[in-house]
Amino acid sequence: MTLDDLDTPVLTVDLDGVDRNIRVVQSYMDTHGIAFRPHIKTHKIPAFAHRQVAAGAVGVTCQKLGEAEVMAAAHVLDILVTFNIVGRQKLERLMRLCRMARMAVVADSEYTVRGYAEATRSEGGDLRVLVEMDTGGRRAGVQSPEEAVRLARQIDAAPGLRFGGLMTYPTTAEAPAILAETVRQLEAVGLRAEVISGGGTACQFHAHERAPVNEHRSGTYIYNDRSTVAAGVATWNDCAARVIATVVSRPTPDRMILDGGSKTFTNDPTGEDGFGYFPDYPEAVMYSMSEEHGHVDISRCRRKPEIGERVVVIPNHACGITNLHDEVMVHRKGRVEAIWKVQARGLIR
Ligand SMILES: Cc1ncc(COP(=O)(O)O)c(C=O)c1O
Incomplete structure (x- = not known):
């Protein structure tokens, strides 16, 4: 046929094009020693996630728990959900996911961290939580390094949680200074941001100029579109x-x-x-x-x-x-x- x-x-996808897009961005990240964690919201198909991981991605990013459930069920087993998970029903689903895959989530409020802490208290477990920072994207995220440190300490103090690092979207030109100052303040209180995760296809080839970012999340790059051509x-x-x-x-x-x-x-x-x-x-x-x-x-x-x-x-x-x-x-x-x-x-x- x-x-x-x-x-x-009908929506068509050119597999040669997908493989080339995966290869180009993964090899850029490999060259610069940046962990790559593609966002699956672009394709929403486990077979593509497996290709991304096989090419060298450290895991995947999902925006919603429903996406993570599909990925985990298909044995994509290292998942960062870049969303504040709020509400009892979702926290129960998150705990189920923790039994299936290596999970990390983000938080930008004490409310969200309290939810994670309470959910994991009855479960035991070791949920990694990254603090989401607004570095100019003007979406979710704490507004200052001081706020990030406060949340990191709250995460660190919760028995079932582990402070996993920092996350921002997109990785703006202003992000490095804000993130570096946050890392400095974290170190001053004895905390280490293991993962500093940035994202965006438009800025992906600047990732090597955005230290201390050490992980990048692109989504659209796998298909590309008129917006990434315009960018x-x-x-x-x-x-x-x-x-x-x-x-x-x-x-x-x-x-x-x-x-x-x-x-x-x-x-x-x-x-x-x-x-x-x-x-x-x-x-x-x-x-x-x-x-x-x-x-x-x-x-x-x-x-x-x-x-x-x-x-x-x-x-x-x-x-x-x-x-x-x-x-x-x-x-x-x-x-x-x-x-x-x-x-x-x-x-x-
Ligand atoms: C949190 C987060 N990370 C990464 C991405 C990937 O960005 P892009 O679609 O530009 O590749 C998005 C896109 O919405 C996002 O919201």
Whole structure:
């Protein structure tokens, strides 16, 4: 079976491209002595996680427990969940995961650490907890080295917990100074941050300039997409995940309608026009989407796609697309080798 035999819209993944992306980033990290812990939220498929680990990754990163459960069940056994795990139901699931895999989690509040401490008290165990620091990403994370040290001490004092180090996202240019000051203050109270984990595909090739960061987490790099091309860390050729769609209507000379809309593509912005890039029609702009229709302006295309033609779309953001598709068609040079279920799709808890 070839890609031409697949019904559309369909998410395809070029295995040669994936293997090359894995190799390039892993070898950069190896060259610089940085541990690599890929984020699986981009693919949500254990088979890809196994390829990342086989290439040299120290383990994987998950954002949600549901993703971690899928990975652990598939014997991906070293998992960092970069999320504050809050609430009884989730803490119970975390404890179950601790019996299946080597787990680490993050915390940015005394509340979260107390939850981990209480959950592990009845379990025994040795849960590693990293303190999440906001180094300019303006998302979760403690706001100062002093706060980080306070939490690290709370973690260190809890019998079932082990202070695992520091975690931040993304690894901003400001991160090294903040992290180094935190390490200094930790050492002053006798604590060592074994892992200092940064992340982001856009900044991955700067990881060697961001000491004391000693671990990096990239997610999007495995597929790449329009956003990583825009960030200058990938070329169109590196974009392994592509959607094939069919032109189902040409209501005007300058408009084509695809058989996929917002339930096939995401509306993530990239700074460029439209909701995807058409490698065979670079001037085409998907300016709008309804649920099942992609609205594409083809006024600037020299040759305009006809009804029935199949067009390739490189998504703006591969990670979002993954969560919209039940399966990916894995191919090499257009020959379909496997259909892989996106096993952690939709697992937002
Ligand atoms: C905590 C964390 N680490 C790593 C990543 C990976 O970043 P990217 O998708 O840019 O590779 C993300 C992405 O959202 C993240 O939230």
